[in-house]
Amino acid sequence: MAKTSSLPKRYSTNQYRLERYFNSFLTYLGVALFLFVILLPFYWILISSFTPKYQMFSIPPRWFPSEITFENYVNLVDNIPFYRYYLNSLIFSLFSSLISVLLAFLAAYALARVHFRGSNIIFLIFVVSIAIPQIGTLVPLFEMYKTLHLINSRFGMMLLMSSLILPFTVWTMVSFIQQLPEEMEEAARIDGANLVQVLWQIVVPVVKPAIATMVIINFIISWNELLYPLVFATSTATKTLSVGLVELAVDPAMGSGRPWDLMSALSVSMIIPVLLLVLFFQRLIVSGLTKGAIK
Numbered sequence: 001m002a003k004t005s006s007l008p009k010r011y012s013t014n015q016y017r018l019e020r021y022f023n024s025f026l027t028y029l030g031v032a033l034f035l036f037v038i039l040l041p042f043y044w045i046l047i048s049s050f051t052p053k054y055q056m057f058s059i060p061p062r063w064f065p066s067e068i069t070f071e072n073y074v075n076l077v078d079n080i081p082f083y084r085y086y087l088n089s090l091i092f093s094l095f096s097s098l099i100s101v102l103l104a105f106l107a108a109y110a111l112a113r114v115h116f117r118g119s120n121i122i123f124l125i126f127v128v129s130i131a132i133p134q135i136g137t138l139v140p141l142f143e144m145y146k147t148l149h150l151i152n153s154r155f156g157m158m159l160l161m162s163s164l165i166l167p168f169t170v171w172t173m174v175s176f177i178q179q180l181p182e183e184m185e186e187a188a189r190i191d192g193a194n195l196v197q198v199l200w201q202i203v204v205p206v207v208k209p210a211i212a213t214m215v216i217i218n219f220i221i222s223w224n225e226l227l228y229p230l231v232f233a234t235s236t237a238t239k240t241l242s243v244g245l246v247e248l249a250v251d252p253a254m255g256s257g258r259p260w261d262l263m264s265a266l267s268v269s270m271i272i273p274v275l276l277l278v279l280f281f282q283r284l285i286v287s288g289l290t291k292g293a294i295k
Helices: 002-049 071-079 082-113 119-129 134-147 154-178 182-190 195-206 208-224 227-232 241-250 260-280 282-290
Strands: none
Touching (some): 071 082, 082 119, 082 154, 082 195, 082 260, 119 154, 154 208, 182 195, 195 208, 208 260, 208 282, 227 241, 260 282
């Protein structure tokens, strides 16, 4: 009886192990396919940026170039004002993210803590405005900026980009602040703290992961933005790297073909800062998005 009763148990254990191994295999296979799809374009752009132009379109394709060259990057600097565009992108992205997070924090605190008639409607407007396409507001914005003489203005571009990412930032910050116990702020007010002291000494230290996370995310969004810099920046003093990529693609001096060697070098130059930013602050980003205000 003991042997007979133990057979189904052994069979069940083996079946469980087989199912576990099979599920693990499917999981790793799915992750491998996902990484392949995501990393293959980046790998191809990376090797193209170091491949001589005459080898880029060889048949069959060269997955590993026989010759490594930095000529593409040298020619890139000679064809566009690369360093100026790079500096413009840094200033544009950094200040756009800082302005949006600062304004979003104040607006989110008001929507989360100050209860007044119509506050839910205002918050709903912020959420709905996320779905408004950029192209739908481009013409009136351009006319308004032209009237205010903000075309080719760094401040105007940063203000415009901040308005684009502000609704999403407000929506995210509200959820963080709502998780913060109001008793902490009430205790500070009882001790005589004013609103500025409550915000700076109580709220900001607790939601610091959320603030840092939104600064990084907004920086990446601003860094990759193309439409607004392309339309509102028409001079070298305000153009960004994304505009430089378009200039390379439509440059009449390049003839009918596209300068894929220069475009690959510029693409890698744009991807690496964002990649390093995510790698260095990935724990902070995950912590800010998952844990919220409560630690």
